Each structure stands twice: as structure tokens, then as C-alpha cells.
Amino acid sequence: MxxxxxxxxxxxxxxxxxxxxxxxxxxxxxxxxxxxxxxxxxxxxxxxxxxxxxxxxxxxxxxxxxxxxxxxxxxxxxxxxxxxxxxxxxxxxxxxxERLFNTYRRYIDFLYDLGEEIAKDNGLDFEVWLRPDNDFDYKAHLTLDQDFDADNLPSKVKVDFKAYAEKPSLDDLMSGLKKVYEALKERNIAVKSYSGLVIPNDDKEEDGKAETWKNAISVNDVPEEVIVDGDMDALRRLFDEGNKILHK
Structure with missing residues (x-):
């Protein structure tokens, strides 16, 4: 015991x-x-x-x-x-x-909200994101407590969209790219490049998110001229190059 x-x-x-x-x-x-x-x-x-x-x-x-x-x-x-x-x-x-980084984070949030606004104002049935160009030096171009104006952004932006389709194709990618291009052109926003992702409808969950992206097709860093010209051959090359990098 x-x-x-x-x-x-x-x-x-x-x-x-x-x-x-x-x-x-x-x-x-x-x-x-x-x-x-x-x-x-x-x-x-x-x-x-x-x-x-x-x-x-x-x-x-x-x-x-x-x-x-x-x-x-x-x-x-x-x-x-x-x-x-x-x-x-x-x-x-x-x-x-390091407090200027707080300004940069506010700018990122501002662009996120702007992307949502542009998609809504243009009746786009897919999501659009804006983010600063990768080469943007926020320390050189932002000031503490800066107010941001959609008509006078301090940087070029990179644009991404995510859409759904029955059977995603390069035509769906080009269609989305053209819609986004026209929306940004109307707002006179300087864009560095465009990217897109199209997901099969079967992989869409009830909340609108993707259950999986493994069956999706995507293309990154599409130059403006490819979209303006509707150059499907150039889009195919960018798509193929992206797949090569993804599967290395």
C-alpha cells in the first residue's frame, strides 16, 4: 500500500x-x-x-x-x-x-479588394485577384500612411483569375484572359502580366471553392499582346512550358 x-x-x-x-x-x-x-x-x-x-x-x-x-x-x-x-x-x-512594410501590406489588401470590385462591376462570373508586380520596390515607391487610389496605383499589377468550366480548355483560358484584360483596360490599370486557372465544374464544392485542382488547367505570366491578338499558339506554348516546369 x-x-x-x-x-x-x-x-x-x-x-x-x-x-x-x-x-x-x-x-x-x-x-x-x-x-x-x-x-x-x-x-x-x-x-x-x-x-x-x-x-x-x-x-x-x-x-x-x-x-x-x-x-x-x-x-x-x-x-x-x-x-x-x-x-x-x-x-x-x-x-x-520596418513599419513601411505595414503600408505595403495595406496596398496588397487594397489590390485584393480592387480585384473583387472589378469582377463585380463587370459582371464576371469568376474570381479576379490583383497583386503588385514582382519587381515592385515598395521601399522606393510607397510612403508611410499612404492613401491608395485605384486610378493612380503606385505599381503595375499582376492579374490572376479562377474560373470553372465543364471541360476546361485553352479556349476557356483565353476567354477568361480577354474578359479580365477588357475589365482592367476600362479602368486604365497598368498590368505586367496575366494568369488564369480553369477548374472542372465537377471539382467545385458548394461554397464555390475547388475540391481539387489536379484536373484544372492553368497558364502563368501571359503578356498583354498574346491576349490582344488572341494568339492561341503563343498561349499553347506558355501552357506547355508551365506543364514542363510543373512536372520536372
Whole structure:
């Protein structure tokens, strides 16, 4: 009986140990969190005193073991950044200088919404996405807190569409490309290239998403002139080249 009690006590202690270990792994050490809070207070007494900052409580990021303070300037939509400390309150990273990336993310979201708007306004029965051209240097062309205007975008865009058809064909791809081209031309939006994906109707789920893309056909980075000329031979070459890369 005594041995069973000892075993039970041991297992209880072991269970508590693992529970504490899990808590520390995912939520951090409350003492270290307090140390980070004190370190952040000290740091902000001499940094960013010109900003009207809101701040969250320190939280633990188990992915890199940092104790993080999130900050937001009330007068700037894009000036949100964080301070990261180790468990001893030593600064690991200050992301203030990276805040222009927040502007870039807003631009990406703006283009996403613009794609939806264009599809709706033109009565397109498929999805359209706009995204910045791959060569776009946001650090050189965006400014913090910038407002975006659909009639004066700061970059060329890449356009993608996703449609459904009974038996997807290159004709379906060209048809979709032409519709998207005309819609973007009407809005006078500068496009770097077009891409399309056509999925069989049989692979369409009730929510409009594709159950699988394995039976779909797609083409990437189609130049404008191929669409304007309706050049099916050029579209075929781009399609074949894409398949070669996909199946390497």
C-alpha cells in the first residue's frame, strides 16, 4: 500500500512538472514577462517620445522565445511595431524601422479588394485577384500612411483569375484572359502580366471553392499582346512550358 502511495505521489509530481513545462513553453515565464515590461518602460523613456503610443501587455511568443510589446501610434495607421526581449529583459529586436512594410501590406489588401470590385462591376462570373508586380520596390515607391487610389496605383499589377468550366480548355483560358484584360483596360490599370486557372465544374464544392485542382488547367505570366491578338499558339506554348516546369 505504501508503495502504491509513493507511486501515486511520484506520478502526481510528474504530471504537475509536465503541466508547468507546457505552460512555460507556450505562455512563458511570468517573471520574465515582468522583466520585459520593466525593460520596455525604460526603453520607451528615451525612444519614440514624440509618438502617441498605445501598447499591449507583454505576451510570450513561443515561436522564438521572445517577450513582446506591441505598440501603435494613435496618429499613424502604419506605425505599429513591436519590441522583443529575451527572458532576461535584453532587447532582441525593435521593428520600428520596418513599419513601411505595414503600408505595403495595406496596398496588397487594397489590390485584393480592387480585384473583387472589378469582377463585380463587370459582371464576371469568376474570381479576379490583383497583386503588385514582382519587381515592385515598395521601399522606393510607397510612403508611410499612404492613401491608395485605384486610378493612380503606385505599381503595375499582376492579374490572376479562377474560373470553372465543364471541360476546361485553352479556349476557356483565353476567354477568361480577354474578359479580365477588357475589365482592367476600362479602368486604365497598368498590368505586367496575366494568369488564369480553369477548374472542372465537377471539382467545385458548394461554397464555390475547388475540391481539387489536379484536373484544372492553368497558364502563368501571359503578356498583354498574346491576349490582344488572341494568339492561341503563343498561349499553347506558355501552357506547355508551365506543364514542363510543373512536372520536372
Amino acid at each position: 505504501k508503495g502504491l502511495k509513493s507511486l501515486s505521489l511520484f506520478l502526481s509530481i510528474l504530471l504537475i512538472f509536465f503541466a508547468v513545462l507546457i505552460i512555460l513553453t507556450f505562455f512563458g515565464n511570468p517573471i520574465s514577462r515582468l522583466v520585459a515590461e520593466v525593460a520596455a518602460n525604460k526603453y520607451l523613456k528615451t525612444h519614440y517620445t514624440d509618438l502617441d503610443l498605445e501598447r499591449d501587455r507583454v505576451y510570450y511568443d513561443f515561436k522564438d522565445g521572445s517577450y513582446v510589446v506591441r505598440l501603435q501610434d494613435k496618429n499613424s495607421i502604419d506605425t505599429n511595431f513591436n519590441l522583443r526581449f529575451n527572458s532576461f529583459g535584453k532587447m532582441k529586436r525593435d521593428t520600428y524601422d
